[in-house]
Amino acid sequence: MNKDSPRNAFFVVMITALVCSSLVSAAVVVLRPIQLNNQMLDRSRNIMQLTGLLPGEQVIEDEDMLELYKSLDIRIINIDDAVYDEEIDPITFNTRLALNDPELSVSIPSELDLASLSRRTRFVPVYMVWDDDGLDRVILPVRGNGMWSMLYGYIALEPDFNTISGMTFYEQNETPGLGDQITHGHWLEQWQGRQVYDEEGKPRFRVNEGVVQPDSTAARFEVDALTGATVTADAVTSMVHYWFGPHGYQDFLRTLSESPTIRPSEDKP
Numbered sequence: 001m002n003k004d005s006p007r008n009a010f011f012v013v014m015i016t017a018l019v020c021s022s023l024v025s026a027a028v029v030v031l032r033p034i035q036l037n038n039q040m041l042d043r044s045r046n047i048m049q050l051t052g053l054l055p056g057e058q059v060i061e062d063e064d065m066l067e068l069y070k071s072l073d074i075r076i077i078n079i080d081d082a083v084y085d086e087e088i089d090p091i092t093f094n095t096r097l098a099l100n101d102p103e104l105s106v107s108i109p110s111e112l113d114l115a116s117l118s119r120r121t122r123f124v125p126v127y128m129v130w131d132d133d134g135l136d137r138v139i140l141p142v143r144g145n146g147m148w149s150m151l152y153g154y155i156a157l158e159p160d161f162n163t164i165s166g167m168t169f170y171e172q173n174e175t176p177g178l179g180d181q182i183t184h185g186h187w188l189e190q191w192q193g194r195q196v197y198d199e200e201g202k203p204r205f206r207v208n209e210g211v212v213q214p215d216s217t218a219a220r221f222e223v224d225a226l227t228g229a230t231v232t233a234d235a236v237t238s239m240v241h242y243w244f245g246p247h248g249y250q251d252f253l254r255t256l257s258e259s260p261t262i263r264p265s266e267d268k269p
C-alpha cells in the first residue's frame with residue numbers, strides 16, 4: 001500500500017483533526033467548572049472588598065473567601081415591583097441566563113436606556129451588610145456598555161441609600177491604559193463619600209470632564225475624568241444614571257428608606 005497516496009494523507013489529516021477537536025472539547029468540559037469557580041471567586045472577592053468586613057492586609061484563602069461570601073445576607077429584589085423576592089435562590093440565580101428568559105427579563109424603553117443595554121433582568125441579587133448598629137451598607141450590581149465591552153460592577157451605598165461607600169468593576173474589556181483606568185484603585189477610591197442623588201432625588205453623580213474642583217457645589221457628586229478615555233468615562237456616568245434612575249433601583253431604594261429591612265436572625269439556616 002502506498003503510504004503517500006492522497007487517500008492516506010486524507011485519513012491522516014482527518015484523524016489528526018478528530019483527535020485535536022476531541023482534546024479541545026474535553027479540555028472545555030473539564031476546565032469549565034474550574035473557570036466558573038474562578039469567576040465566582042473573583043466576584044466574591046470584589047463584593048467582599050465592598051463590605052468593609054475584610055481584615056486589613058491579611059491574605060484570605062480562596063475557600064475562606066467563598067465561605068465569607070456565602071455568609072452574607074444576599075437577597076433577590078424584584079426591580080419593577082421594588083420588593084424583595086422570596087422565591088428565587090440568590091446563590092444559584094444566574095443573571096446572565098435570566099437576561100435571555102422573557103419571563104425573567106424586560107426590554108428597556110429606548111428613551112430610558114442610558115446604559116445601552118436593551119434588556120435587563122427583572123430580578124437581581126443585592127447584598128445587605130450589617131454591623132452592631134444595624135444596616136451598614138447595601139451593595140447593588142450595575143452594568144453598562146462601555147466603548148468596546150460590557151462593564152460589570154457593584155456599587156455599595158451607605159444606609160442613607162445615597163452616599164457611595166465603594167465601587168468596583170469586576171469585568172470589562174476596555175483598552176488597557178485607556179478605558180481600563182476604571183479599574184484603577186486610586187480612581188475608584190474617589191467614589192467613596194460621593195453622592196448619587198441631588199436634593200430633588202435625581203441621579204447626579206458623574207465622571208467629571210476634568211479634575212474635580214473641591215470647592216464647587218457639584219464636587220460631592222463627581223470623580224475626576226479619565227485621561228484619554230472620555231468615552232468609557234461617559235459610559236460609566238450613563239450606567240449610574242440608568243441604574244439609579246426610574247427604570248433601575250430608584251423605587252427600590254425609596255422603599256428601603258421608607259420601610260427598613262429586617263435583619264435576618266442569627267440562627268437563620
Ligand SMILES: Cc1cc2nc3c(=O)[nH]c(=O)nc-3n(C[C@H](O)[C@H](O)[C@H](O)COP(=O)(O)O)c2cc1C
Binds near residue numbers: 148179
Ligand atoms: C485603539 C484605540 C483604543 C481606544 N480605547 C479607548 C477606550 O477603551 N476607552 C475610551 O474611553 N477611549 C478609548 N480610545 C480613545 C477614544 O477614541 C477617544 O479619543 C477618547 O475617549 C477621548 O477621550 P479624551 O477626551 O480624554 O481625549 C481609544 C482610541 C484608540 C485609537
